[in-house]
Amino acid sequence: MEINKNLDGSKLTVALSGRLDTTTAPVFEKELKESLNGVNDLTLDFSGLEYISSAGLRVLLSAQKLLNASKGTMKITGANEIVKEIFEVTGFSDILTIE
Amino acid sequence: MADDNEALISDEIELDAQTENLPSVIEFVETFLDRVSCPMKSMMQISVAVDEIFTNISSYAYHSGIGKAKIYLAQLTDPRAVQLTFIDSGVPYDPLAKEDPDVTLSASERQIGGLGIFMAKKLMDEVKYEYRDGKNILRMKKYL
Numbered sequence: 137m138e139i140n141k142n143l144d145g146s147k148l149t150v151a152l153s154g155r156l157d158t159t160t161a162p163v164f165e166k167e168l169k170e171s172l173n174g175v176n177d178l179t180l181d182f183s184g185l186e187y188i189s190s191a192g193l194r195v196l197l198s199a200q201k202l203l204n205a206s207k208g209t210m211k212i213t214g215a216n217e218i219v220k221e222i223f224e225v226t227g228f229s230d231i232l233t234i235e
Numbered sequence: 236m237a238d239d240n241e242a243l244i245s246d247e248i249e250l251d252a253q254t255e256n257l258p259s260v261i262e263f264v265e266t267f268l269d270r271v272s273c274p275m276k277s278m279m280q281i282s283v284a285v286d287e288i289f290t291n292i293s294s295y296a297y298h299s300g301i302g303k304a305k306i307y308l309a310q311l312t313d314p315r316a317v318q319l320t321f322i323d324s325g326v327p328y329d330p331l332a333k334e335d336p337d338v339t340l341s342a343s344e345r346q347i348g349g350l351g352i353f354m355a356k357k358l359m360d361e362v363k364y365e366y367r368d369g370k371n372i373l374r375m376k377k378y379l
Binding site: 158200218225230231 | 254257258261276279280283286287290338339340343345347351353354357358
């Protein structure tokens, strides 16, 4: 998995490529936690993401809760068919903003 | 380890049930799926299910100790499918006995526990569990 971050004031874009699974989710979680201070507009660019497992969903849920608590926004862009299917069956499509 | 129809191509691996071994498991499974010309979409769905099942076994089967997990893969015909069988000798545990998580709850009410096995059930066409001869046997099938 590769993580690319771009911070512009309080707006953070994180582009992920590869797989967000049991092995890589802790790395993503750590990167995200280190970068979210002062961020109120988070975009997760998933155009390079192959798939996501429940470990990845857990990180997305905690990020969404953080942004909800600070009245910020979080959105996911570029998710492929597999990732979207997983968001659908788990009900995450109702919790997250997916563009 | 085929059930009702004969396996054309099969393979197996045995390794310590530890999450550090997940990349090796995924590689083993995807190499096999390539051999049987599994479409990319099905391969990704199977890989997610394998991640969830192997992670579950690694986390719960042997508590804090280290034990083995065996994985058998088989290509089936009529109808064409792949069958993945996970076997461990850990504590008896039927992951299918657990109630499905409520996927309609809001972010603040959401629980992640149980989501992995639920995803495996949704992504695969069949998931069955049995406890036999001191072993947990989880068998999943995906039609190709």
